[in-house]
Amino acid sequence: MTCRFSIRLWNICIASLCKARLLKKAEAVIIDGIRIGYLPDVVTYNTLVAAYCRFVGVDEAYLVLSRMREAGVKPDVITYNSLIAGAARHSLPSRSLDFFEEMLKIGIDPNVWSYNTLMHCLFKSGYPEVAYKFFLDMISKNVHPSPFTYNTLLNGLCKSGHARNALKLLRSLERRGFSAEIVTYNTIIDGLCKAGMYGAAKRILTEIGESSHSPNAITYTTIMKCCFRSGKFKQGLEVFAAMMDKGYTSDVFGYCTIISALIKMGMIVEAHSCTDEMLKNGxxxxxxxxxxxxxxxxxxxxxxxxxxxxxxxxxxxxxSDEYTHSILVDGLCKTGSVDGAYKYLERMEARGFNSNLVAYNSLLDGLCKVGKLDAALELFNKMQVKDSFTYASLLHGLCKAGRFRLASKHMRTCLREGISVLASAQRAVVSGLRSSGLKRDAVKLRAAIRTARILRC
DNA sequence: TTAGGGTTAG
Incomplete structure (x- = not known):
């Protein structure tokens, strides 16, 4: 009895070290324990697997599983749930699926936690259909969904662009007795806001007021961001003030949202004050x-x-991440150092960073604005992915240089591929064609623009 | 194991 109690304490000690990211120390405690006769059990190994998943990597965690087997300790559903969660954290959906299948193969029945984690990973990685398939699978296998399952499902639907369906599903679940939690409300509000369904989002906010739940800091940040996104800056600032008045302490998400909005409004002094306040609050x-x-x-x-x-x-x-590089590339371009931006991106690529669309768009725009059109076209041709920002910059650049025929060609590509183009860019191309004597081309392009508009409706 | 934040065109 005493010995079992000591092993429990030993495992608690290992868990504390793992929680503090002191994995080497935890391993040393295990070795010391073995020397005095303690044998690591499934709890010991599960603690290590979870810690390696969280702080090191999935491969390293899987090596712990091998050690576990060698020691004759059988993994359980918790071991595999940790591995699935680890794969989810590192956005490795195929690894998540592999672990799930391996678990089935060796006869461990997945529980609701396994399904929730796997579904979350699949939704997050852009496989909503596969995620939903696993939801149906859990029902067919009589694994009862928990509120967590429904929140994951609703969130997955919202994030994959199906906010309307998520709302319908919520209503259907409520009719069958599901009671929405604050996580559910926040999920739906965010999904509806991002889909531009502001009225529906507002109604959910009213529902929170009528429920037994209270809005939390996440609710406020979500609403605040929604206001900023729809251009209602004043209202967004009011939401932030209301949040502080109600005694909520803003966290890094809230501060980030507000500082970014202040910068966009050109309120740099206020952005600095807010930054100071954030730093002062630790x-x-x-x-x-x-x-x-x-x-x-x-x-x-x-x-x-x-x-x-x-x-x-x-x-x-x-x-640093893709946002960092995009922001710096854009900053360099806007401060007149397009060459510096080009070199910066080259350095990043040499270090193995894959350039992202926004960084390329900023550079392309910078090149067009300083009249380096050939370099801009070279970059444009190199780009694998293009969006409406890419074309807006290029079309304006081409028009500025009087290359209306080429601009018209790219404009047609946008119409064909359904890429929306700024009205100002469309006007620039059509009027450019007309003023340079290409009247028939201008008429044809205008007709094509009208047709595309009708087809979109 | 679930909810919120950060970048580009006019």
């Missing part, structure tokens, strides 16, 4: 927040300070 900065600060300095034209913040990112042990 809010830990994450990469998204550092990106907002870098964005602030770029907008002020203080590129050297922006790069200083980038150094702080490295010192903080964080890794």
């Amino acid at each position: 809010i830990g900065l994450d990469m998204a927040c550092y990106n907002t600060l870098i964005y602030m300095y770029c907008k002020e034209g203080k590129m050297s300070t922006a790069f200083q913040v980038l150094n702080e990112v490295v010192e903080a042990g964080l890794e």
Whole structure:
């Protein structure tokens, strides 16, 4: 009895070390324990598997599973749930599925937690149909969905562009006795806002007021962001003030949202005050927040300070991401250093970073604006993915250089592929064709634009 | 294991 109690304490000690990310220390405690006769059990190994998944990687966690087997300890559903969650955290849907299948193969029955995690991973990775298939699978196997399952399903539907269906599903679930939680409400509000269904989002907010739940900081941040996204800056600021008045403490998400909006409104002084307040409140900065600060300095034209913040990112042990690079490339272009932006992107690519669409769009726009059209066209041809931003910059650049025939050709590509083009760019191409004597081309293009508009309706 | 934040065209 005493011995079992000691092993329990030993496992608690290992779990504490793992929680503090002290994995080597945890391993050393295990070795010391074995020396004095303690044998790691399934709890010990599961703790290690979860910690390796969280702080190291899925492959390393799987090696722990091999060690577990070698030691004659059988993995259980918790072991596999940790592995599935680890794969989900690293956005590895195929690994998640592999673990799920392996679990079935060795005779471990997945539980509701296994399904929830797998579904979340699949939704997050852009496989909503496969995720939904597993929802049906769990029902067919009599694994009862939990509120967590429904929240995951609703969130997955919203994130994959099916907010309307998510709302319908919520209503149907409510009719069958499901009681929405604050997570459910926040999920649906965010989905509806992102789909532009503001009226429906507002009705859900009213429902929260009528329910036994209270809005939390996430509700406020979601509403605030919704206001900013729809151009209602004043209302967004009011939501932030209301949140603070009600005694909620804003976290890094809230501050990030508000600072970014202030920068966009040109309220740099206020953005700085808000940043100071955030730092004074001891809010830990994450990469998204550092990106907002870098964005602030770029907008002020203080590129050297922006790069200083980038150094702080490295010192903080964080890794810059695609947002960082896009913001800096755009900042360099807008402060007149298009060459610097080009070189920066080249350096990033040499370091193995895959350039993203936004960074390329910013550079393309920068090149067009300084009249380096050939370089812009070279970049345009190199780009694998293009969107309405790409074409807007290119069309304006081509029109500015009087190359209306080429602009017209690209305009037609947009119409054919359903890429929306700014009305100003459309006008520039049509009037450019007309003024340069290509009247028939102008008429034809205008007709094509009208047809495309009708077909879209 | 579920909810919110950060970048580009005019």
